[in-house]
Amino acid sequence: MLKALDDVNLTIEQGEFFGLLGPNGAGKTTLISILAGLLRASAGKVSVHGHDVQADYARARQLLGVVPQELVFDPFFNVREALRIQSGYFGCKGNDAWIDELLHSLGLADKADANMRQLSGGMKRRVLVAQALVHKPPVIVLDEPTAGVDVELRQTLWQFIARLNKSGHTVLLTTHYLEEAEALCGRVAMLKAGRVVALERTSDLLKAASSHVLRLKLDGELPADLASRARVTGRIAQFSAHDAREIEGYLSAVREAGLQVEDVEITKADLEDVFLEVMAGKTSSSQAGNSWRESAQ
Amino acid sequence: MTGWKTLLYKEVLRFWKVSFQTIAAPVLTAILYLLIFGHVLEDHVKVYDRISYTAFLIPGLVMMSVLQNAFANSSSSMIQSKIMGNLVFLLLTPLSHWAWFFAYVGSSLMRGLLVGGGVYLATVFFVEPHFAAPLWVLVFALMGAALLGTLGLIAGLWAEKFDQLAAFQNFIIMPMTFLSGVFYSIHSLPTFWQQISHLNPFFYMIDGFRYGFFGVSDTSPWLSLFIVGSALLAVAGLAVHLLRIGYKIRG
Numbered sequence: 001m002l003k004a005l006d007d008v009n010l011t012i013e014q015g016e017f018f019g020l021l022g023p024n025g026a027g028k029t030t031l032i033s034i035l036a037g038l039l040r041a042s043a044g045k046v047s048v049h050g051h052d053v054q055a056d057y058a059r060a061r062q063l064l065g066v067v068p069q070e071l072v073f074d075p076f077f078n079v080r081e082a083l084r085i086q087s088g089y090f091g092c093k094g095n096d097a098w099i100d101e102l103l104h105s106l107g108l109a110d111k112a113d114a115n116m117r118q119l120s121g122g123m124k125r126r127v128l129v130a131q132a133l134v135h136k137p138p139v140i141v142l143d144e145p146t147a148g149v150d151v152e153l154r155q156t157l158w159q160f161i162a163r164l165n166k167s168g169h170t171v172l173l174t175t176h177y178l179e180e181a182e183a184l185c186g187r188v189a190m191l192k193a194g195r196v197v198a199l200e201r202t203s204d205l206l207k208a209a210s211s212h213v214l215r216l217k218l219d220g221e222l223p224a225d226l227a228s229r230a231r232v233t234g235r236i237a238q239f240s241a242h243d244a245r246e247i248e249g250y251l252s253a254v255r256e257a258g259l260q261v262e263d264v265e266i267t268k269a270d271l272e273d274v275f276l277e278v279m280a281g282k283t284s285s286s287q288a289g290n291s292w293r294e295s296a297q
Numbered sequence: 298m299t300g301w302k303t304l305l306y307k308e309v310l311r312f313w314k315v316s317f318q319t320i321a322a323p324v325l326t327a328i329l330y331l332l333i334f335g336h337v338l339e340d341h342v343k344v345y346d347r348i349s350y351t352a353f354l355i356p357g358l359v360m361m362s363v364l365q366n367a368f369a370n371s372s373s374s375m376i377q378s379k380i381m382g383n384l385v386f387l388l389l390t391p392l393s394h395w396a397w398f399f400a401y402v403g404s405s406l407m408r409g410l411l412v413g414g415g416v417y418l419a420t421v422f423f424v425e426p427h428f429a430a431p432l433w434v435l436v437f438a439l440m441g442a443a444l445l446g447t448l449g450l451i452a453g454l455w456a457e458k459f460d461q462l463a464a465f466q467n468f469i470i471m472p473m474t475f476l477s478g479v480f481y482s483i484h485s486l487p488t489f490w491q492q493i494s495h496l497n498p499f500f501y502m503i504d505g506f507r508y509g510f511f512g513v514s515d516t517s518p519w520l521s522l523f524i525v526g527s528a529l530l531a532v533a534g535l536a537v538h539l540l541r542i543g544y545k546i547r548g
Contacts, residue, residue, distance in 0.1 A: 038388055039548040058391035066389050072382035076311050088303025089390035131386060 004030040005041070006194040012172060014049075014138075017165045019185030019202070020174045021275060026191040028174040029069060032143050035172075036066045048139055062090060065137035067128050069144045073116040079103070079127055080112045083134050090135035102130040105160050107153075122153045129157060139170045146177060158184060182206075182271035190278050198278045205274050213273055214239040214247050216254065217263035226253055231276070235262075240273060301396035304387070308404030312370055319408060323366050324415040327358045331420060334480060344482050345513050352424045355417070356434075356507040357479035362416045363438055364502065367409030367445040368452070368470055371401045375453025376462050384546060394540035398450070398533070405446025406439065413438060429512030437506035437525065444502070444529045445470075447536045454539050454546065473499045483515050498528045 005027045012018045020028050033039040035046055037057050046053045051060040087095040103109045106126040146154045165171045175181055190198035216237050231238040241247045312319040335351035344353040378384035456462040477499035483491050494500050505521030508514035
């Protein structure tokens, strides 16, 4: 049997902004779907504020606001109707004041009476976020909320989510945009083939990995032994280095290979570099347990 | 509103917003049946020796409309939500399987009764209204609509594409309805086909319903009540079970 998730053990603290990263097919959406009750785990246990997502599903789901990855909508209703209906499912009566606030905060106020079919992709995405938040859940789960949306919405969305996080909401985020995770998440877990391969504070993860990136533009091809230690894109070679000595070592190796450096850039490593290192198995990190459990206490 | 009432409201709003298609069209279809069959057969067929063919046809057509529309409502709503992907909005809620059941079946029941009521109102122009036992009319309309609404829910959960749902509707629901005695009394059939008709649960729904209009029927209304009630309990039990285990909707 194919294992989508294996031996994942995570505890997310209340009020955290937590990032779940990994390449396509790593198991991020599977993990979130199990948390949300859309899928059942074949083994293990997941709970939200102590409420098991299977045995005590009603309470667990009441605490969760999930923004699904797919851009789905109900074509029969307009934006306000969709939000009122979603409120009602969670037993929220007289919720119009909060609905208005959500519409305003997400830049949807002038679309309240528009049918869902008439909205652009970005606007539909905003409605998905509003639908997830309509019952004021203490735990917000966003599954790639900015996939394929414009810069303006990303800004609006992150400002709003950051504000909710500051007011005490726990946020669990999966994203392909690593700069978003770096900017927002206090802690990240990296998943690879269903297993947690890194679980650290974002700042520690950045420190633990190679701290510098040396980027060279060369006039020819790197010899194989050097190329295997670099990320090569055309004539640009990128090396990870911990300190100045290591940088100097790469530079002299390039000179010895008889190559001319046309341009050079040394930058601090960002989460993308760490991510690539972790996925390539170069950086190890604290991880694993024998059961898996998610809790946002 | 509590959760299940919101879902019921949403399901009713769904068909109400397209009521030309979901209510007016089936009413018109039934009236066309009545005009055409009534016109052709009125002078040739008498049923139970005293009832005109048009009068006989009316309860059958009303019940057929109730049943087909109750089925169409829950089945099409469920499969549309599955295929569009918006069922996720419901899957993420704390609503229980009972809430789903009562909302989907309740809205189907309402659509079935609205269409049935519309068909009946239109027939008042052709035949003077008369109920020999109105309580039976109500009981069979409610139970028939609930039974088909539940079957529609099961079909909607089971089907993965519109084609499968159409097969369920056209190869099971339609023949069973048409062969249940909507257009004829089964006493006019050869003995063998009479016996076959007795195996069709739809026959009992229409026969019991017709008893409420004329005070006569092909079989005892109590037997029909028992059979329809048992069938309703059985399919309701199955539907609630499928919802509880998340059959084809939760992986």
